[in-house]
Amino acid sequence: MMDSQKTSEEGTVSKGIGVSPGIAIGPAYLYARVSFDVEAQAVDPEKIEHEKQRFEDAVRKAERDLHKIIAVTREKLGEDSATIFEAQLMMLRDQAMYPEVIAFIESKGINAGYAVQSVMSKHRQVMEASDSEYLRERSNDLLDIQDRIIRHLRRGRILSAVDENSIVIAENLTAADIILFSRRGILGCAMDFGGPTSHVSIMARALGVPAIVSTHNATSKVSTGDLVVVDGIRGELIVNPDEDTLAAYRVKQERYARLQQQDRQLMDLPSETLDGHSIELQANLELREEIPLLEENGAKGIGLFRTEMLLLMEGRALVTEEEQALEYSKVIDAVTPHTTTFRVLDLGGDKLLPMGHREHNPFLGWRGIRIMLDKPELLVPQLKAILRASAKGPTRILLPMVTQISEVRRFKEVWADTMDTLTREGVPFDSDIPVGVMVEVPSVALQARLFAEEVDFFSIGTNDLTQYVLAVDRGNDMVAEIYDELHPAVLQLIRMTCDAAHAVGIPVSLCGELATNLRAVPVLLGLGVDTLSASPVYLPAIKRVIRAMKRTEGEGLAERALVSSDPEEFRGFMDRWLEEHACGVSFFLEGPAD
Amino acid sequence: MIEKEVTVTNRAGLHTRPASMIVRTASQFQSEFFIQKDGYEINGKSIIGVMTLAAEQGATLTLVFEGSDEQEALVAMEAIFEDGFGEVK
Known part of the structure; x- marks a missing residue:
């Protein structure tokens, strides 16, 4: 077996x-x-009523599950996310479902589970015949309902037990x-x-x-x-x-619990090195419902608000300008007095395109700002929504996947036109919103000085930058080993970006996963990064490292990293360094257990 | 009985969310409501029925209402189709 x-x-x-x-x-x-195959079992005529009652009980339990799910989803993720479950709730008593199952049990004298499966799979087959992949996938909603009922029928009692x-x-x-x-x-x-x-x-x-x-x-x-x-x-x-x-993990578990307690005290302390340099800590976010995590983890604003979630949520093609404006206003309202940085819709690459467009090589294809400049019907409503929301508090805007300075210039034309429109409409907005670019393609780092003259800030995206510099798809197991965010070539580009930015006096933020790799934190400070932005739960550990080091030390470590030819050796070196300097963070490090 | 042809204008088609909007709107009226597409007819007050239409953007549907408030029901239903269910077109 x-x-x-x-x-x-x-x-x-x-x-x-x-x-x-x-x-x-x-x-x-x-x-x-639950596997689709519930076996057909004949039910004695005198037990038919009982079988119908079992079905009713299972539906009722499924309803109770869904009410709970709807309530928690609404509270944690918002009304939009809850709609899909509200629709599932409607399906339970739907005319094409409930009475059909009852009729099936009665006419065939067969068990409820088999009846549910037969009725639902008939409907699913119709949907699965659709030409639209998206609509085909929606048959999963029917499958969810089917599974939920069958699970209750089987277990007799209690939920997704x-x-x-x-x-x-x-x-x-x-x-x-x-x-x-x-x-x-x-x-x-x-x-x-x-x-x-x-x-x-x-x-x-x-x-x-x-x-x-x-x-x-x-x-x-x-x-x-x-x-x-x-x-x-x-x-x-x-x-x-x-x-x-x-035993080692039990120790780790205890240490983690202790650290979490210490983190609460760390929350109000400044993110500052021993030699007095402040490093701003901000949060990467995609949903308004995560905002309470900012304060809990000591984030000073949002360094990256990904707007794709709003767009792709529950498969809705795109929310309107009004809906976006409302959502962005709520975010800014909750984050003020700190700044919120909205990234313009970053579609393509590994993210689904709602227009059903397919490419052989999406990472080198139509994505990010390229799509948005080609599709003013997507770009303009988003810009208007962000501008309208900006009346609420400090806002920044960030352009994804920029490779050429001409893209920045074209964007700025649209941006200026949009502001003109709003001015004519008499809508209040902040006319001085800083415009920044993501540094995630080598061309931008290599021409950082040129870009720095025309934008207000940089935000380094290390995930894509590493992929493009090292020509490695980190999702591909055959080459994933080569993917190294601390590779000297990557660090060199980060340094060029920081140097160019500081020469003209604009700030540099880093919002990639590298920020959560504690081995990298001292190096990044040494290279000159001003702000680290990460998923809020990682910020306390990052702050612990920052508060345990001098920036001059970081500079020395950066020099060493830039000439390292042995990634293993450097990782080991940083692990020891962290162990000596920032008590209690070593087990936080990424990488396979040794 | 009244009939009216409408087109699905939103990009994602009649997926779960638009289907639930249609059913909710239809349920506010007494009239019976059917939707026809390519010779296939479903009960418009059934969310599963509407979903099985698998109507994509650009699909033409015939809305059929029968009952005392059929006129009002049609007006309400046309409005949500025209609006593309509040989604992008």
């Missing part, structure tokens, strides 16, 4: 992406989608699943798929459940009941650890 094979592996490690920090240790609960105090391992979870699980007191979770900016990741962070996504193989390595460790900091799942490993 497959299960015995799986449990024989002791201490195996699955590497994924940590999306909600913390350490969870406990028994695994393998959560699988996972064992209390377990660690949920699944191929993929939804934000709704996490909500229900957290009410059952789950310790952590690990998924085969998913990304750090998906709803489920955001929800895990909001609920404080340690989580890992994108492990590729967690479900095939774990069986229910295995002892597992979820390390949401390093992004690792350890299955049936040996005693030494387990």
Whole structure:
């Protein structure tokens, strides 16, 4: 049997992406989608009424689940995200569902689960025949409903029943699943798929459940009941650890809890080096509902507000100017007196294009500002919305995927025209919003001086910059080893960017994942980065490093990093440095466990 | 009974959210409501029915209302189609 094979592996490690920090240790609960195949079973004529009642009970429980999910989603993610579940709630009593299932049970004398499956799969088949991939995917909503009812029919009672105090391992979870699980007191979770900016990741962070996504193989390595460790900091799942490993993780877990307590005291202390240099700490965000995390983690404003989430949420093609303006105003309102930096819609690359456009090489294709300049019907409403919202407080605007200075100039023409329009309409706005560019393509770093003369700030995106400089797709396992954000070539471009910016007196922010790599923090300070922007939960650890070092030390480390030819050696060197300087952060480091 | 042809104008087509808007709007009226597309007819007060139309942007649908308030129902329904369900066109 497959299960015995799986449990024989002791201490195996699955590497994924940590999306909600913390350490969870406990028994695994393998959560699988109900398989579609409920077997048909004849029901005695006198039991038909009972079978119909079982179906009604299951629907009622599904309704209760959905009411809970809707309430929590509304509170944590907003009304928009809740609409999809409101629609699912409508489906439960839909004329094409409820009465059809009842009729099926009665006429065929067959079990409720099979009836639900038959009725729903008939509807799904119709949808799956659509030419539109997007509409085909919506048949998943029907599948969700089907699964939910069948799960209740099977278990007899209680929700998406996972064992209390377990660690949920699944191929993929939804934000709704996490909500229900957290009410059952789950310790952590690990998924085969998913990304750090998906709803489920955001929800895990909001609920404080340690989580890992994108492990590729967690479900095939774990069986229910295995002892597992979820390390949401390093992004690792350890299955049936040996005693030494387990003991080490228990220590780590305690240290993390202690650090979290210390972090609360750190919250109000300035982000300043021992030799008195201030480094601004800001947050990367995509949803207004995450704003409370700013203050909790000591963020001074938003260094990167990704607006794609608004656009792609629940598959809506695009929200209107009015809806955007309202949403942006609320964000600015909540963040004032600190600044909010809105990044213009960054579509393409690995992000879905709502217009269904496909490319062979999307990372070198139609993306970011290229799309927006070609599509004024997307760009102009967003600019108007941001400008209108800017009356509320300090605002900045950031252009994604810029490669040429001509793009900045073309953007500025549209920007000026948009301001003229609003002035004519008598709408109040801030006419001095700083305009910045993302430095994520080598051409911008190489021509940084030229760009610095025409923009108000730089924001370095290290994920793309590293991919483009080293010509490596980090999602490709064959070459992922080469992906090194601390590569001297990457650092050289960061230095050029900082030098050019400071020569004309504009600030440099860094908003990529590199900011959360504590080994990199001293180096980045040494290279001259003024602001670090990261997912809020990582900021306390970053601040701890900053407060434990002198900037002059950072400069020395940067020199060393720029000439390093052995990444392993340099990482080891930085680990020791951190251990000596910033007590208690070493285990925060990324990278495989040694 | 009244009938009216409409076009799906929003880019993403009649996915879950627009379908729920249609059903919610239809349910405010007494009249029966059907939607026809390519010789296929569904009950417009059923969200699953509307979703199974799998109507993409540009699809032409015939809205059929029958009942005492059919005129008002048609006006309300036309308005949300014209608005593209508040989504981008």
